[in-house]
Amino acid sequence: MGTLKRTLRDVGALAAATLAVGASFGAITIGYGLPAWVPLVMSVLIFAGGSQFLAVGLLAAGNPLAAVLAGLLLNARHLPFGLAVADTIGTRWRDRLIGSHIMTDETVAFALAEPDPAQRRRVYWLVGATLFVTWNTGVALGVLLGGATGDPNAFGLDAAFPAGLIALILPSLRDRDTRRVALAGAAIAVLLTPVLPAGLPVLCALLGLLALVRPPGRRRAPAASGPSADPESAAADSAAAPISGSGAAAGSVTEEARC
Numbered sequence: 603m604g605t606l607k608r609t610l611r612d613v614g615a616l617a618a619a620t621l622a623v624g625a626s627f628g629a630i631t632i633g634y635g636l637p638a639w640v641p642l643v644m645s646v647l648i649f650a651g652g653s654q655f656l657a658v659g660l661l662a663a664g665n666p667l668a669a670v671l672a673g674l675l676l677n678a679r680h681l682p683f684g685l686a687v688a689d690t691i692g693t694r695w696r697d698r699l700i701g702s703h704i705m706t707d708e709t710v711a712f713a714l715a716e717p718d719p720a721q722r723r724r725v726y727w728l729v730g731a732t733l734f735v736t737w738n739t740g741v742a743l744g745v746l747l748g749g750a751t752g753d754p755n756a757f758g759l760d761a762a763f764p765a766g767l768i769a770l771i772l773p774s775l776r777d778r779d780t781r782r783v784a785l786a787g788a789a790i791a792v793l794l795t796p797v798l799p800a801g802l803p804v805l806c807a808l809l810g811l812l813a814l815v816r817p818p819g820r821r822r823a824p825a826a827s828g829p830s831a832d833p834e835s836a837a838a839d840s841a842a843a844p845i846s847g848s849g850a851a852a853g854s855v856t857e858e859a860r861c
Contacts (some may be wrong), residue, residue: 621740628744634662704730786810
């Protein structure tokens with residue numbers, strides 16, 4: 603019972619955040635000058651916050667092909683997600699189609715946190731349906747808000763999504779390699795923003811993954827085996843060898859004297 607209450611509490615908090623971010627997306631889309639039906643239809647048919655934010659920026663800049671490419675790149679992570687929750691979603695085609703459509707990072711994370719398969723299935727559909735409804739509700743409210751104010755950025759809604767992304771990646775930055783890639787990607791995006799159309803600097807930020815590539819000379823050599831593994835030990839052994847030999851010779855002389 604305690605686990606259920608905790609799950610419902612967490613889902614409620616996540617739904618509130620999703621509502622706010624959805625409202626920011628709807629308002630920002632109107633601020634870009636796109637028709638009101640674009641964010642509404644996109645949210646129902648695509649339902650991918652990060653891809654939608656990036657897509658409207660590229661569409662407003664006149665780069666529809668880049669918007670499609672960006673969406674494919676950002677949502678490629680759903681391939682391993684689908685493999686991880688394939689049994690959880692269900693075996694019927696209807697369940698698979700709807701379940702894959704409402705799949706998000708949060709939905710998968712909540713489901714996989716449940717050890718019981720039946721509970722995992724219930725949590726998956728609960729979280730997925732809740733986020734789908736709250737996201738589309740937020741987008742509709744944002745469209746109304748953006749149309750009424752004319753300048754949605756006056757409310758600071760344009761900062762909601764970047765702030766949410768930063769909050770999500772902060773725990774991962776404890777890892778040194780992840781931190782190196784994030785900083786390199788951010789630097790690339792900032793440098794290219796003045797010279798490239800909107801949205802393309804984010805795609806170029808993927809070049810930050812090159813920060814993980816190390817020159818062959820810097821790779822850690824495997825531990826050597828044998829006498830040459832430790833130079834100090836080898837030197838000590840070579841120094842001790844004559845001593846051992848002298849001791850053996852002395853013992854031989856003593857035995858001959860006894861005879």
